[in-house]
Amino acid sequence: MERLQKVIAKSGVTSRRKAEMYITEGRVKVNGKTVTELGTKVSPSDRVEVDQIELEKEEPVYYMVNKPRGVISAVKDDKDRKVVTDLLPEEIEERLFPVGRLDYDTSGLLLLTNDGEFTQRLIHPKYQMDKVYVAKVNGLVSKEELTKLKKGIVDQGERLKCVKARIIDSNVKKGKEVKEGKSIVELTLHQGKNRQVRRMFEALGYRVEKLKRDRFGSLSLGNLPTGEYRKLTPHEVKQLIALSKQNVK
Secondary structure: OEEHHHHHHHOOOOOHHHHHHHHHOOOEEEOOEEOOOOOOEEOOOOOEEEOOEEOOOOOOOEEEEEEOOOOEOOOOOOOOOOEHHHHOOOOOOOOOEEOOOOOOOOEEEEEEEOOHHHHHHHHOHHHOOOEEEEEEEOOOOOHHHHHHHHHOEEEOOEEEOOOEEEEEEEEEEEOOOOEEEEEEEEEEEOOOOOOHHHHHHHHOOOOEEEEEEEEEOOEEOOOOOOOOEEEOOHHHHHHHHHHHHHHOO
């Protein structure tokens, strides 16, 4: 979301200061309604008119990024930390934003686009888009505990659940008196709650040491290196849209 006057200025119609005057004078409409508040924010999917002429919209673009740990899933950060758009070259002129988010300490597949409707199709729970995570956990997770994750765990008043869960690997280390181990667990989510995977395991008494999103809908990271990006093909975009239509209830 961006301030309306900034969107108008970026379109080349006028300067930001004059755009503010146009708004207060009632010369600007958003989705057919006159807007006079300077604090109004709009998304790329909103229709903006100045003096009854619709602003030119950017062509929709779609990118996949393999987000490293320690990068914010945002377009700016008030603490001046590195954000995901910093991974893209300056030559990309479109106003991109992340599709959903990955936590600061979580790596993996993240999409960037300027298409608001496409974003809604991917992140709204009703479209039931698979998001597949691989977690390295400090302990030996049991099959019974995986069942609990699928049934749902209440944390901070929210019911957190996955639709699929499986143990990929478990490593047991035996000492003189204790038995320790690590588990690699794959979880498939439809929800997108804040720190969801970590909170689910914490509720069972485990700590997630490493977390990566490997797949999103019909997309997978493949061989894309950490910190790198690529543009989605038209076929991949159509696949995601078709999948969202198939899943919606």
